Amino acid sequence: MSRRIAKRVEEIKPSGIRKFFDLISGREDVISLGVGEPDFPVPWRIREEMIYSLEKGYTAYTSNVGLPELRKGIAEYYKRFGVDAEPSQVIVTSGVSEAFDLAVRAILDPGDVVVIPEPSYVSYRPLSYICGGEVVSIPTIPDFKLTYERISEVSQFKPKVLILNYPNNPTGITYSKKELEEVADAVIEHDMIVISDEIYCELTYSGKHVSIASLNGMEDRVIILNGFSKSFAMTGLRVGYAIAPPDIFEGMLKIHQYSMLCAPTTSQIGAIEALKSLEDIEKMKAEYLRRRNYVIKVLDEYFEVPKPEGAFYVFPKFFLDMSSEDFVEKLLIEKGVAVVHGNAFGECGEGYIRISYAVKFEKLKEAIERIVDFVKKYGKS
Amino acid sequence: MDEKSLDILKILEDNARASCEEIAKMLNISEEDVKKTLEEMEKSGIVLKYKTIINWEKILEDYIYAIIEVKVTLSREKGYDDIAKRIAKFPEVHAVRLVSGEYDFQVVVKGKSLKDVAFFIAEKISTIPEVRDTVTHFVLRTYKEEGVPLFVDEEDRRLALVP
Numbered sequence: 351m352s353r354r355i356a357k358r359v360e361e362i363k364p365s366g367i368r369k370f371f372d373l374i375s376g377r378e379d380v381i382s383l384g385v386g387e388p389d390f391p392v393p394w395r396i397r398e399e400m401i402y403s404l405e406k407g408y409t410a411y412t413s414n415v416g417l418p419e420l421r422k423g424i425a426e427y428y429k430r431f432g433v434d435a436e437p438s439q440v441i442v443t444s445g446v447s448e449a450f451d452l453a454v455r456a457i458l459d460p461g462d463v464v465v466i467p468e469p470s471y472v473s474y475r476p477l478s479y480i481c482g483g484e485v486v487s488i489p490t491i492p493d494f495k496l497t498y499e500r501i502s503e504v505s506q507f508k509p510k511v512l513i514l515n516y517p518n519n520p521t522g523i524t525y526s527k528k529e530l531e532e533v534a535d536a537v538i539e540h541d542m543i544v545i546s547d548e549i550y551c552e553l554t555y556s557g558k559h560v561s562i563a564s565l566n567g568m569e570d571r572v573i574i575l576n577g578f579s580k581s582f583a584m585t586g587l588r589v590g591y592a593i594a595p596p597d598i599f600e601g602m603l604k605i606h607q608y609s610m611l612c613a614p615t616t617s618q619i620g621a622i623e624a625l626k627s628l629e630d631i632e633k634m635k636a637e638y639l640r641r642r643n644y645v646i647k648v649l650d651e652y653f654e655v656p657k658p659e660g661a662f663y664v665f666p667k668f669f670l671d672m673s674s675e676d677f678v679e680k681l682l683i684e685k686g687v688a689v690v691h692g693n694a695f696g697e698c699g700e701g702y703i704r705i706s707y708a709v710k711f712e713k714l715k716e717a718i719e720r721i722v723d724f725v726k727k728y729g730k731s
Numbered sequence: 732m733d734e735k736s737l738d739i740l741k742i743l744e745d746n747a748r749a750s751c752e753e754i755a756k757m758l759n760i761s762e763e764d765v766k767k768t769l770e771e772m773e774k775s776g777i778v779l780k781y782k783t784i785i786n787w788e789k790i791l792e793d794y795i796y797a798i799i800e801v802k803v804t805l806s807r808e809k810g811y812d813d814i815a816k817r818i819a820k821f822p823e824v825h826a827v828r829l830v831s832g833e834y835d836f837q838v839v840v841k842g843k844s845l846k847d848v849a850f851f852i853a854e855k856i857s858t859i860p861e862v863r864d865t866v867t868h869f870v871l872r873t874y875k876e877e878g879v880p881l882f883v884d885e886e887d888r889r890l891a892l893v894p
Contacts, residue, residue, distance in 0.1 A: 365894065367892045371892060374892070380891065382892065384893070385891065385893050386894060389887065389889070391885055472894040640738075640758065643759045647756040688892060694894060
């Protein structure tokens with residue numbers, strides 16, 4: 351057999367992060383600001399509920415779409431963001447990652463064009479590509495935001511899908527209602543479907559999150575993706591969901607029922623409990639906000655720091671004569687601080703690094719001091 | 732209370748060593764502003780003391796704590812406040828609380844040995860005329876203090892790099 355690996359899979363670049371793992375392993379002094387998950391534990395009430403469910407023997411499959419109580423809870427929860435969805439539009443998945451995979455597989459035919467604003471989370475491009483999509487990226491340097499004009503510029507490619515992720519990983523930017531309306535206008539004009547990954551929706555620092563699905567004329571065009579990983583720190587439990595228009599919902603469900611069957615039962619039960627109180631989120635958010643303020647204040651003197659309004663990332667631009675990957679490697683070797691190179695999130699991220707502040711304050715402070723030392727050493731004074 | 736003062740208190744409640752400079756950066760206000768607000772709160776008795784939570788069980792010099800249930804008899808001249816203040820004056824007394832239920836005061840006493848604490852209660856607390864009855868519980872182990880678990884809690888098991 352000459353070709354064992356499928357062509358599209360072979361063409362995907364492996365994640366650029368792997369090589370830095372080797373540099374970290376075995377070192378005790380490394381502080382990692384490279385983490386993409388909360389440093390808070392899953393609230394105890396949620397864990398307790400999951401333990402109890404195991405004791406009672408809730409370990410069988412659930413229905414493909416998810417537990418009815420959870421679907422109802424999710425539909426109810428999304429009213430918070432102005433979206434009036436029916437529980438029947440909710441499909442519970444193994445994290446947003448699966449939900450995204452289902453969405454692109456459900457709507458893309460080979461050759462369909464997917465538009466991804468960059469810098470962007472690393473999964474969108476490869477998952478779109480595997481199922482035959484052709485990716486067109488929109489570089490959004492230096493403000494990291496999509497505008498009507500930026501979208502119109504790629505309309506010549508007849509795009510079918512626009513991917514949105516806000517509050518954004520890796521930049522931490524988010525959109526106001528007004529900015530979203532502009533995006534929505536372009537989406538309607540060019541007849542696109544939006545896949546909107548809103549996993550960081552609870553972490554906004556100036557004003558509440560607005561879902562693009564809540565805007566006029568968008569209700570039938572948006573697939574909302576969300577989950578419990580960031581809001582409730584349930585990353586390893588793998589539970590997320592999609593809220594989709596009925597026809598797309600049916601398509602996604604077909605794939606889900608044959609591939610994943612259902613999201614983990616224990617995690618679904620934890621998720622039901624999670625939605626019962628949003629108090630834990632407020633505490634986490636207050637702490638993240640303090641850390642964000644601290645980080646941008648200190649870094650501002652040495653980097654160009656676009657002020658992030660959400661998530662737990664800062665995406666500063668450095669002024670040293672080296673590439674992002676060199677920066678990350680040198681910083682790791684010399685100062686024992688791990689961050690992620692900006693170009694991991696798209697070519698236009700070259701010259702930037704991503705800093706996650708999902709780290710206890712004392713460690714964060716120490717790491718930021720080390721970064722400042724590093725920049726001073728290599729900076730042209 | 733204004734939001735700024737509350738924010739400062741929340742930071743200090745968790746870390747009494749946070750410097751004014753750090754607090755200022757965290758809240759995006761001036762260092763001078765933090766200093767002034769704190770001084771005001773110290774003056775008005777909102778901030779009483781900056782303490783450290785120590786796990787004394789970890790070092791040799793250990794202390795013994797006892798929780799004492801105290802029942803009292805009230806009279807026209809002597810109310811709860813008077814009796815409580817009298818008990819609170821002893822340096823051995825760590826905490827005094829008026830509680831609902833079977834008894835009146837919950838008193839926490841700190842001493843060097845079992846004997847120390849027992850004699851202190853017998854000689855100083857039980858002899859107060861209004862004290863009718865005491866029940867002493869010696870603390871064998873503390874699991875959580877001031878909201879901080881004293882046992883080895885969960886480690887950070889996250890991967891160092893996650894996109």
